[in-house]
Amino acid sequence: MTPFHLEVRNVRKSFGRKVLFDAVxxxxxxxxxxxxxxxxxxxKSTLMKIICGVLxxxxxxxxxxxxxxxIPLSHVAPHIxxxxxxxxMYEEFTGEENLRLFAKIRGIGVRQDDIHGLLQRFGIFEHxxxxxxxxxxxxxxxxxxxxALLHRPALLFLDEPTANLDDIGIAVVREVMREQRQRAAxxxxxxxxxxxxxxxxxxxxxxLKIG
Amino acid sequence: xxxxxxxxVFVKEVASxxxxxxxxxALLMFVVTTLTMVVFSLGDNTVPYEILSGMLWIVIFFSAMxxxxxxxxxxxxxxxxxxxxxxxxxxxVYIGKFLYNVVLILAMSVxxxxxxxxxIDDFVVRSSSIFWTxxxxxxxxLAAASTILAAxxxxxxxxxxxxxxLAFPVLLPLLLTCIRxxxxxxxxxxFSEAFKDFQILVSFSVVMIAASVIVFEYVWNx
Numbered sequence: 001m002t003p004f005h006l007e008v009r010n011v012r013k014s015f016g017r018k019v020l021f022d023a024v025x026x027x028x029x030x031x032x033x034x035x036x037x038x039x040x041x042x043x044k045s046t047l048m049k050i051i052c053g054v055l056x057x058x059x060x061x062x063x064x065x066x067x068x069x070x071i072p073l074s075h076v077a078p079h080i081x082x083x084x085x086x087x088x089m090y091e092e093f094t095g096e097e098n099l100r101l102f103a104k105i106r107g108i109g110v111r112q113d114d115i116h117g118l119l120q121r122f123g124i125f126e127h128x129x130x131x132x133x134x135x136x137x138x139x140x141x142x143x144x145x146x147x148a149l150l151h152r153p154a155l156l157f158l159d160e161p162t163a164n165l166d167d168i169g170i171a172v173v174r175e176v177m178r179e180q181r182q183r184a185a186x187x188x189x190x191x192x193x194x195x196x197x198x199x200x201x202x203x204x205x206x207x208l209k210i211g
Numbered sequence: 212x213x214x215x216x217x218x219x220v221f222v223k224e225v226a227s228x229x230x231x232x233x234x235x236x237a238l239l240m241f242v243v244t245t246l247t248m249v250v251f252s253l254g255d256n257t258v259p260y261e262i263l264s265g266m267l268w269i270v271i272f273f274s275a276m277x278x279x280x281x282x283x284x285x286x287x288x289x290x291x292x293x294x295x296x297x298x299x300x301x302x303x304v305y306i307g308k309f310l311y312n313v314v315l316i317l318a319m320s321v322x323x324x325x326x327x328x329x330x331i332d333d334f335v336v337r338s339s340s341i342f343w344t345x346x347x348x349x350x351x352x353l354a355a356a357s358t359i360l361a362a363x364x365x366x367x368x369x370x371x372x373x374x375x376x377l378a379f380p381v382l383l384p385l386l387l388t389c390i391r392x393x394x395x396x397x398x399x400x401x402f403s404e405a406f407k408d409f410q411i412l413v414s415f416s417v418v419m420i421a422a423s424v425i426v427f428e429y430v431w432n433x
Contacts, residue, residue, distance in 0.1 A: 088290035090294075
């Protein structure tokens with residue numbers, strides 16, 4: 001895996017007068033697993049969006065350094081994957097079409113075998129030709145994992161990793177988290193104590209302390 | 212073979228439109244309704260060609276307003292704008308969506324122009340080259356302005372009303388120029404006589420596209 005470094009410095013986000021969080025700083029490097037926790041409304045999902053470059057912070061900076069070269073946030077897409085409740089699939093396309101579309105818009109080439117392999121792993125291969133609007137919330141969550149892992153990202157971001165999943169789905173996700181931590185790097189936001197055991201370090205946004 | 216990302220965004224828009232028909236149905240219904248109303252309101256009266264030229268562009272403008280905003284509004288409504296933001300850069304999204312709007316509005320304008328000429332006997336175009344050049348350049352200008360305005364209004368609560376309200380002052384110079392060039396086409400003027408109007412239409416599109424590319428990143432990411 002290519003050496004990389006995620007650097008978050010003094011990130012601040014406010015909505016109107018309400019300051020959600022301030023002075024958030026941390027680093028994530030290859031082989032590390034970093035968790036963000038905190039009570040509801042503390043800004044876990046917002047922080048994940050900021051780090052992924054889809055939301056602009058009110059202050060501070062987020063930098064991605066790959067091979068000692070800084071990558072602008074607008075070009076970070078091929079290096080990251082995100083699974084989030086706020087991320088929706090195109091419901092008019094089938095599961096497989098969604099994955100192909102994601103790869104094409106990311107500007108990466110993928111083989112059919114890779115797509116089918118992922119769909120099989122997450123147990124939705126039989127539903128690959130069904131439009132995503134007919135998927136249950138659990139199946140949609142599984143499809144989001146397929147989309148996030150399709151390009152084998154250097155950094156995988158998981159917001160509420162086990163939300164909407166049954167026991168089998170949760171087992172697959174924990175296996176993915178374990179693999180990602182060994183192969184590249186993992187950043188996730190959760191309040192599940194079992195998920196938190198995958199983290200090397202935990203940032204509690206409610207207290208803003210890294211433990 | 213890896214094709215340019217804006218083209219992939221464009222293909223996604225076309226495929227999505229053919230599956231959902233969000234914009235196509237709205238556009239088609241609006242065009243049919245307005246053309247029918249125009250025909251019935253004119254009746255057997257003889258209307259000056261200057262008025263008929265203006266009415267053609269009123270039909271095109273309001274039809275465009277009913278359909279072009281959908282390209283960003285549907286992304287917000289379905290919650291897929293975050294997905295798209297994650298997948299590629301703002302510039303790629305803008306170019307892809309702009310190309311889609313150009314194709315949509317050109318198809319719509321050509322359809323309206325043919326139907327208008329067919330059902331309104333008094334509207335006789337004597338210089339087809341001026342007429343079709345105006346339709347094409349006007350369509351590109353409309354798409355350029357509509358694309359960035361659609362992105363701006365997509366996050367507002369009053370999307371439906373805000374779009375034509377914002378678009379009207381921005382598009383007024385374009386519409387007036389298009390009407391003037393259409394009048395020339397009905398009068399049977401030489402192509403060179405409409406050259407000044409074409410220069411204005413091209414300049415409008417260039418300025419609008421350049422400004423949009425700069426502004427879009429801020430609109431899209433916040």
